[in-house]
């Protein structure tokens with residue numbers, strides 16, 4: 133089985149389409165979506181339509197999906213993110229809002245090897261940034277491979293009975309991570325629609341269960357077009373600028 137893993141698309145249809153085209157070259161059987169389909173970008177309805185058409189095997193909701201569908205308030209979002217939430221609430225079609233509101237909370241078990249969540253396996257909204265967070269997540273995970281998003285940073289951690297390997301960040305892409313026996317892995321492919329690791333290219337991963345490896349990919353997309361749509365939509369200019377910076 134080969135899974136295409138998508139997270140934090142954030143209403144960036146240009147980035148999503150570039151990823152689908154790129155991943156199509158390598159091939160996959162099913163799609164896993166780790167939440168935050170909307171928020172920040174200018175095409176929430178377009179992204180949701182595309183994701184529905186892809187018929188993901190498993191999908192979990194993100195914090196932006198919750199506030200954009202009105203099932204949670206955005207009190208703890210910063211000012212720019214709150215403006216994006218208001219814009220998304222106003223621009224989502226009622227059908228799309230309902231669909232978003234019905235997305236399941238993670239973690240979700242995909243198969244005997246893989247589990248997915250938005251933030252962490254112990255709390256869908258928790259950010260895994262520190263070694264301590266990662267260790268807690270690895271202990272809480274139910275499968276040898278736990279995939280997460282939310283931070284918009286590619287990251288790889290692993291835990292065995294005697295060792296904990298931290299922040300094995302990919303230094304070049306594509307990056308192959310071979311799944312060794314006796315280890316639990318915790319991996320973030322990075323964000324499709326709003327990378328924050330300084331690389332503006334869209335990020336995604338493919339899990340190959342037969343070959344027992346996970347590959348992290350980056351692909352350039354027409355980001356000027358995504359920026360223009362953000363400006364034209366009346367969303368904060370900062371959201372267009374950060375796409376080019378990858379921050």
Ligand code: ZN
Nearest residue numbers: 140168194282
């Ligand atoms: Zn996000």
